[in-house]
Amino acid sequence: xxxxxxxxxxxxxxxSSVAACNAPSVADFDGELYLRLAAERLLLYPVAxxxxxxxxxxxxxxxxxIAAALVAVDALxxxxxxxxxxxxxxxSQLRGHEGSHGGLFRRHDLAPVVGAPLAPVRLxxxxxxxxxxxxxxxxxxxxxxxxxxxxxxxxxxxDTSTHAMRNFVTTMADEQGTQVQAxxxxxxxxxxxxxxxxxxxxxxxxxxxxxxxxxxELGADVVPTAAVIxxxxxxxxxxxxxxxxxxxxxxxxxxxxxxTSIDLIIEALVAAGTMPVDDAFADQTRALVxxxxxxGSSSSGLPEPWASVVRRRAERRLHDREQAVWVIPxxxxxxxxxxxxxxxDTVELERREVSATIAVSPGSALGxxxxxxxxxxxxxWATDDRGNHYLGHFAGGGGSAEGGDGTIRFGxxxxxxxxxxxxxxxxxxxRAVVEVALPGQGARP
Amino acid sequence: MTAPxxxxxxxxxxxxxxGDDQHTLAWDRGELVARDHPDLDGDRTLAALxxxxxxxxxxxxxxxxxxxxxxxxxxxxxxxTDRLRSVVPIGGASAGGxxxxxxxxxxxxxTVLAGTxxxxxxxxxxxxxxxxxxTGYAAAVAGNGSxxxxxxxxxxxxxxxxxxxxxxxxxxxxxxxxxxxxxxxAGDPVALEHRAELHAALYGRxxxxxxxxxDDDGLDVTVDLVAPGEARALTRxxxxxxxxxxxxxxxxxxxxxxxxxxxxxxxxASRPTPDRIDVQSVGPDLESCTVSMSMSxxxxxxxxxx
Numbered sequence: 001x002x003x004x005x006x007x008x009x010x011x012x013x014x015x016s017s018v019a020a021c022n023a024p025s026v027a028d029f030d031g032e033l034y035l036r037l038a039a040e041r042l043l044l045y046p047v048a049x050x051x052x053x054x055x056x057x058x059x060x061x062x063x064x065x066i067a068a069a070l071v072a073v074d075a076l077x078x079x080x081x082x083x084x085x086x087x088x089x090x091x092s093q094l095r096g097h098e099g100s101h102g103g104l105f106r107r108h109d110l111a112p113v114v115g116a117p118l119a120p121v122r123l124x125x126x127x128x129x130x131x132x133x134x135x136x137x138x139x140x141x142x143x144x145x146x147x148x149x150x151x152x153x154x155x156x157x158x159d160t161s162t163h164a165m166r167n168f169v170t171t172m173a174d175e176q177g178t179q180v181q182a183x184x185x186x187x188x189x190x191x192x193x194x195x196x197x198x199x200x201x202x203x204x205x206x207x208x209x210x211x212x213x214x215x216x217e218l219g220a221d222v223v224p225t226a227a228v229i230x231x232x233x234x235x236x237x238x239x240x241x242x243x244x245x246x247x248x249x250x251x252x253x254x255x256x257x258x259x260t261s262i263d264l265i266i267e268a269l270v271a272a273g274t275m276p277v278d279d280a281f282a283d284q285t286r287a288l289v290x291x292x293x294x295x296g297s298s299s300s301g302l303p304e305p306w307a308s309v310v311r312r313r314a315e316r317r318l319h320d321r322e323q324a325v326w327v328i329p330x331x332x333x334x335x336x337x338x339x340x341x342x343x344x345d346t347v348e349l350e351r352r353e354v355s356a357t358i359a360v361s362p363g364s365a366l367g368x369x370x371x372x373x374x375x376x377x378x379x380x381w382a383t384d385d386r387g388n389h390y391l392g393h394f395a396g397g398g399g400s401a402e403g404g405d406g407t408i409r410f411g412x413x414x415x416x417x418x419x420x421x422x423x424x425x426x427x428x429x430x431r432a433v434v435e436v437a438l439p440g441q442g443a444r445p
Numbered sequence: 446m447t448a449p450x451x452x453x454x455x456x457x458x459x460x461x462x463x464g465d466d467q468h469t470l471a472w473d474r475g476e477l478v479a480r481d482h483p484d485l486d487g488d489r490t491l492a493a494l495x496x497x498x499x500x501x502x503x504x505x506x507x508x509x510x511x512x513x514x515x516x517x518x519x520x521x522x523x524x525x526t527d528r529l530r531s532v533v534p535i536g537g538a539s540a541g542g543x544x545x546x547x548x549x550x551x552x553x554x555x556t557v558l559a560g561t562x563x564x565x566x567x568x569x570x571x572x573x574x575x576x577x578x579x580t581g582y583a584a585a586v587a588g589n590g591s592x593x594x595x596x597x598x599x600x601x602x603x604x605x606x607x608x609x610x611x612x613x614x615x616x617x618x619x620x621x622x623x624x625x626x627x628x629x630x631a632g633d634p635v636a637l638e639h640r641a642e643l644h645a646a647l648y649g650r651x652x653x654x655x656x657x658x659x660d661d662d663g664l665d666v667t668v669d670l671v672a673p674g675e676a677r678a679l680t681r682x683x684x685x686x687x688x689x690x691x692x693x694x695x696x697x698x699x700x701x702x703x704x705x706x707x708x709x710x711x712x713x714a715s716r717p718t719p720d721r722i723d724v725q726s727v728g729p730d731l732e733s734c735t736v737s738m739s740m741s742x743x744x745x746x747x748x749x750x751x
Contacts, residue, residue, distance in 0.1 A: 095527070
């Protein structure tokens with residue numbers, strides 16, 4: 001082969017980009033070099049963020065996704081991955097690349113926060129409907145923790161904006177004489193659903209709560225629903241990471257994965273020697289990411305449980321007639337799920353749409369604004385006794401590195417014939433199972 | 446005796462506003478100086494005591510601070526097709542900046558990046574349209590102290606330096622590359638620890654040049670970072686090319702804009718005499734060739750046969 005000279009065997013410290021990319025085994029693979037060379041290519045020839053739902057903005061970029069993949073299969077340590085990704089994000093921003101994060105890069109400044117078991121909280125029935133000057137207010141439950149109080153409500157006010165709702169109830173008080181300011185969080189509409197909460201809260205032992213002077217007796221404490229842990233079927237780190245990528249693509253939010261990054265992720269996993277080049281799961285990943293981002297309802301060729309979710313997606317647009325809200329206190333506290341802890345406070349049904357109010361530790365388990373590299377969020381799966389599968393996404397809430405809380409909204413719509421819902425907060429190797437009895441069909445909204 | 450790495454590199458300069466005057470930052474034979482600035486050391490001392498800071502002082506000191514900084518190779522341009530945009534920090538955002546959105550008024554043609562509502566360290570930059578060289582740097586470092594108050598301010602100052610016109614950024618990259626090349630060739634353990642970064646710095650510059658050379662943005666290019674003394678090579682591999690080069694190529698060839706000479710890819714450059722450059726190169730057909738160039742300081746170009 002023509003050339004200026006015949007190549008000789010590389011010296012002791014020479015590095016080969018070919019070796020980095022075509023490693024015969026994980027041990028031979030240089031993850032740092034692979035990431036740096038890929039980042040160089042992407043810097044000079046950036047991949048457009050892409051079009052359509054779920055593309056573009058968010059914390060994901062191709063470099064970050066390659067880095068996350070290499071960390072997930074232990075081909076690179078998280079600190080080095082973060083450092084490299086941050087440098088190239090800044091370089092990318094200096095070039096005005098669309099979708100770069102530059103100085104807004106969510107770097108991993110702190111050591112990973114370890115999850116801590118969530119203490120059970122007192123969950124008491126509090127079913128009351130009272131007439132108030134601005135409409136009617138129905139309370140469902142009270143959640144009393146050491147430093148916070150939450151009262152779940154639905155309301156039909158004359159002014160249906162949530163901004164107006166913030167002015168309707170301003171104080172909560174208990175029998176010990178404590179009075180706190182209450183803040184509303186939830187969603188507006190003809191029927192407003194949400195919570196009045198305060199932090200610090202009321203005395204957890206109180207027997208009644210007064211909302212702006214209206215006294216509401218608390219009913220019996222809810223017996224916490226049991227939570228058990230199941231191990232997931234064994235799989236490879238590469239497949240686990242791809243499952244996480246699929247989950248992020250479906251759940252949306254700042255950590256969603258653009259379809260344009262999928263091939264780069266798969267190439268990195270193959271180059272690292274962690275999956276074969278002809279792995280069937282690679283094509284399934286592409287199809288599932290596309291399905292998650294396009295919102296279509298064709299399940300052809302998709303594996304379960306994803307196919308179950310996709311098949312019934314369109315039902316939302318066809319059967320949207322039910323009106324009332326049903327709140328089911330749960331109070332389940334899970335053991336560790338791959339280092340994360342979950343508390344499921346309530347399950348709510350509105351027009352067959354299922355949501356759950358939850359708390360987690362650490363905060364990264366929510367998968368919201370945490371760095372993508374080196375973190376693993378909980379996937380919110382559920383099944384019913386009719387063989388249907390449901391997938392939830394974070395629909396609002398907040399927290400810190402130590403923990404968070406919020407609402408998980410599930411799709412597709414609940415099967416009207418289902419009588420049991422099994423909530424399955426899922427980690428990388430195990431999941432919790434929390435079984436919730438649903439109201440009978442006659443009683444359900 | 447080995448020639449210094451900067452031998453043969455043309456002097457370059459950039460003009461910037463420094464107070465009410467225009468001064469020239471000039472690079473020549475490995476050194477950056479602020480021509481026309483009357484008392485650089487005096488102004489630096491005054492700035493340290495709380496006096497006015499001058500862009501010339503900031504530029505000289507930023508250069509010195511980053512002359513061995515590998516981030517220069519990561520952030521700086523890989524070549525003519527890799528352009529940076531002007532960047533200015535918003536109000537000196539610091540590593541411990543306040544939470545909440547950080548806003549700035551967008552300027553015509555520019556883009557403003559708002560901060561995040563999330564707590565924790567963050568940086569904010571406003572991307573501005575490219576100013577003329579004279580005004581851009583001064584605007585970019587306005588508010589910076591002579592000693593950067595934060596990591597962000599230092600990064601902003603470095604970014605502004607890399608965006609200067611006139612070829613200064615390329616000389617800074619050459620300075621850093623030369624420093625690390627020498628350490629790598631000496632077997633410095635620290636340099637060996639950074640060989641992945643050095644390999645990436647080499648790769649990016651080879652990639653950019655090779656794709657321009659063969660006019661193919663999709664050309665597959667693989668690059669081996671070889672030890673000094675090993676043969677340099679460029680060969681076909683599948684639909685792409687494979688290149689084996691030492692780190693010295695960056696200083697010796699790339700920094701001197703010799704990567705593409707007369708339609709050939711430069712693999713090595715030598716200066717047998719101070720006014721002559723020999724470039725060992727390969728053509729698109731992979732035939733090797735030495736391109737020799739002689740430099741003349743005469744004012745008029747010589748016309749062959751005249």
